[in-house]
Amino acid sequence: xxxxxxxxGLTVVEIRxxxxxxxxxxxxxxxxxxxAAERAKNLNxxxxxxxxxxxxxxxxxxxxISRQELGSLEGVxxxxxxxxxxxxxxxxxxxxxxxxxxxxxxxxxxxxxxxxGAVLMGKANMDEFAMGSSNITSAxxxxxxxxxxxxxxxxxxxxxxxxxxxxxxxxxxxxxxxGTDTGGSIRQPAAFCGVVGVKPxxxxxxxxxxxxxxxxxxxxxxITRSVHDAAIVLEAMSGHDRRDTxxxxxxxxxxxxxxxQSIKGLKVGIPKEYLSDSLPTEINKLxxxxxxxxxxSGAELVDISLPHTKYxxxxxxxxxxxxxxxxxxxxxxxxYGMRVSDKSLEQQYSKTRGSGFGPEVKRRIMIGTYxxxxxxxxxxxxxxxxxxxxxxxxxxxxxxxxxxxxxPTTPNESFGLRDKLxxxxxxxxxxxxxxxxxxxxxxxxxxxxxxxxxGLPLGLQLIGPAFEESRLFQFGEKLERAAEFSKxxxxxxx
Numbered sequence: 153x154x155x156x157x158x159x160x161g162l163t164v165v166e167i168r169x170x171x172x173x174x175x176x177x178x179x180x181x182x183x184x185x186x187x188a189a190e191r192a193k194n195l196n197x198x199x200x201x202x203x204x205x206x207x208x209x210x211x212x213x214x215x216x217i218s219r220q221e222l223g224s225l226e227g228v229x230x231x232x233x234x235x236x237x238x239x240x241x242x243x244x245x246x247x248x249x250x251x252x253x254x255x256x257x258x259x260x261x262x263x264x265x266x267x268x269g270a271v272l273m274g275k276a277n278m279d280e281f282a283m284g285s286s287n288i289t290s291a292x293x294x295x296x297x298x299x300x301x302x303x304x305x306x307x308x309x310x311x312x313x314x315x316x317x318x319x320x321x322x323x324x325x326x327x328x329x330x331g332t333d334t335g336g337s338i339r340q341p342a343a344f345c346g347v348v349g350v351k352p353x354x355x356x357x358x359x360x361x362x363x364x365x366x367x368x369x370x371x372x373x374x375i376t377r378s379v380h381d382a383a384i385v386l387e388a389m390s391g392h393d394r395r396d397t398x399x400x401x402x403x404x405x406x407x408x409x410x411x412x413q414s415i416k417g418l419k420v421g422i423p424k425e426y427l428s429d430s431l432p433t434e435i436n437k438l439x440x441x442x443x444x445x446x447x448x449s450g451a452e453l454v455d456i457s458l459p460h461t462k463y464x465x466x467x468x469x470x471x472x473x474x475x476x477x478x479x480x481x482x483x484x485x486x487x488y489g490m491r492v493s494d495k496s497l498e499q500q501y502s503k504t505r506g507s508g509f510g511p512e513v514k515r516r517i518m519i520g521t522y523x524x525x526x527x528x529x530x531x532x533x534x535x536x537x538x539x540x541x542x543x544x545x546x547x548x549x550x551x552x553x554x555x556x557x558x559x560p561t562t563p564n565e566s567f568g569l570r571d572k573l574x575x576x577x578x579x580x581x582x583x584x585x586x587x588x589x590x591x592x593x594x595x596x597x598x599x600x601x602x603x604x605x606x607g608l609p610l611g612l613q614l615i616g617p618a619f620e621e622s623r624l625f626q627f628g629e630k631l632e633r634a635a636e637f638s639k640x641x642x643x644x645x646x
Contacts, residue, residue, distance in 0.1 A: 161646025259361025324646020336586025
């Protein structure tokens with residue numbers, strides 16, 4: 153457990169209120185979070201810690217507070233997935249090939265966070281280049297889930313690719329961590345670690361300065377301990393950016409205002425395609441409980457169909473690797489990153505990429521290169537993009553009948569770190585419930601709602617129409633309140 157009277161473990165709302173009331177300083181807050189990180193070293197949640205920078209940022213925040221100049225995240229300690237470029241601070245994407253890469257510019261998302269007064273505590277561990285569902289592919293070793301099964305003390309996967317971010321928030325090391333979600337990489341680890349994770353609409357947050365995996369899918373989002381905190385952080389992160397052509401120019405709502413709004417008379421869609429014989433009974437029951445909680449809040453449950461859902465995962469594993477093979481072509485040992493010199497340029501490329509990339513990244517590059525190659529581009533990539541359009545049309549049709557869609561977040565609880573290591577297909581199936589919203593570019597949130605029979609957290613997912621994140625928070629707050637999920641992991645240090 154955490155040290156007595158430690159400020160680590162406070163939520164964003166509690167920090168905001170405490171600083172406004174003068175209950176503590178940002179300097180004291182940051183010191184306690186530095187000590188919390190020291191107590192949680194065994195989780196391997198950080199790749200790079202920035203305590204000196206955090207203290208400097210805390211001093212500046214305290215000066216601002218003394219002048220009553222408080223940003224929306226003033227003084228809030230934040231961990232940032234090591235996929236976001238941070239000026240002057242090593243940014244690795246958890247890959248050996250970028251081990252010594254220090255960006256000369258700041259990502260737009262982190263720029264927004266620092267502008268709102270947030271304090272950087274460090275760069276969070278992740279799957280290499282965001283490719284993975286367990287955090288096992290990191291070149292710096294896996295992050296560890298702070299939760300343990302009641303039956304044993306085995307180390308469990310925190311999920312991926314934003315596994316370090318979710319583990320740090322769950323363990324009380326930071327109140328907020330920023331992740332990215334390509335096919336479920338915020339929502340799945342949030343569910344595994346018992347915290348809240350939001351994937352906003354594609355285009356809501358700028359991708360400028362975020363190391364690319366799959367450019368038509370990647371989106372930044374917050375991982376927090378409450379729906380309220382997520383609403384505050386997402387508002388600060390969001391906004392149009394002319395440097396990113398996929399960034400959408402539309403106003404960012406004040407998401408907090410929607411938390412208290414009633415859902416009486418609104419409709420919750422229950423897609424029949426998400427129910428399968430292989431879905432564990434306890435997850436199916438929790439899904440049913442979620443629907444009942446909404447009914448008790450005045451909402452109406454409506455059965456819906458998303459017929460192309462079954463094609464979402466195979467289509468995703470064509471589109472995402474194809475885009476990854478293109479994006480990762482830039483890592484050739486010439487402009488930046490690791491270089492293995494050789495007499496011939498071709499051999500330099502080969503040796504640099506062979507030594508710098510891990511097995512999962514190589515696998516996806518090979519898959520992507522194959523589906524984009526002559527003779528296969530039309531058969532695979534173009535066909536997958538057509539299926540993607542049908543998936544979006546399914547959602548659009550559903551949202552003519554309902555206001556929100558409720559599903560499980562994952563098909564299982566967290567698993568042992570190496571349980572699925574030798575079966576990549578089994579690992580990919582972890583994203584079966586999260587990928588459809590990603591392929592359609594829709595916003596979704598995972599809310600912790602219960603425990604499995606082995607004492608591990610389980611989450612429920614809400615999917616909303618494009619740019620209706622406010623609806624996610626409106627329904628998510630009701631789900632959170634009804635579930636009353638408050639248990640902490642055994643490795644909690646807050």
